[in-house]
Amino acid sequence: MTARSGRRPRGSLAATLAALVAVGCAVGGVGDGGPQEPAEPRPQQSRQASSPGPQTTRADGTTSVAEFKGDIEDAVDIAERYWAAQFQASGQRFSPVRRVVPYQRDGELSCGGQPLPRNNAVYCSQGDFIAYDVNWSVAAFRQVGDAFVFYLLGHEYAHGVQVRLGIRYSFTIQQELQADCMAGAYLGDSVRDGVLTLDKGDLDEFRDGLLAVGDDPDQPWFAEGSHGTAEQRTDSFFRGYRNGLDACDLS
């Protein structure tokens, strides 16, 4: 995936995925004060994550931390411009999510008084920031591909937009599937606008990433913290990706 500003395009990896941890999201709640969504790490991933072997390193070698950081910066930049344009089009003022911060250790950052666990990425409404475990995110970037970084950021950014729009569903899963749809719209529209260029394999990377972050099949859909099965998440994401925000029930 290449941003127009442009670093060089990359190949992609047909990733052999271990169960990636689920994207945790919205710790501290989308809307109300209290922390409401504990992360749902599947911690078996973390050890191999911090020292990926050759089987998890993409063959083209474009998986450095510097490249990861560049992709995060591009993803943030494109998200800000995308949402600013959407808000402007409907006559509303947009303020970007205040900060996007990496962390490395349990409890290094907290949201609304709740320490953020490793192996996660969240949007924290209290501080209006996105935080991500950098080791976990880099491992996912290496395992799934650069498209995952854009998806992850797009999903968390969407939670910030939900707060700005005052959208708050009764069930976590509704909030999460909408965020997947919005992430899809942000990416699909950016591709249609020529802001982003997909490389061969990027769509598969989205699918791989969404498969990896789906809930376990036995997770009740109404449970606190439910994000949706891999199939539900993939459906939502691609509905937004293909059709733009109209598919996401924002109004």
Ligand SMILES: [Zn+2]
């Ligand atoms: Zn989420």
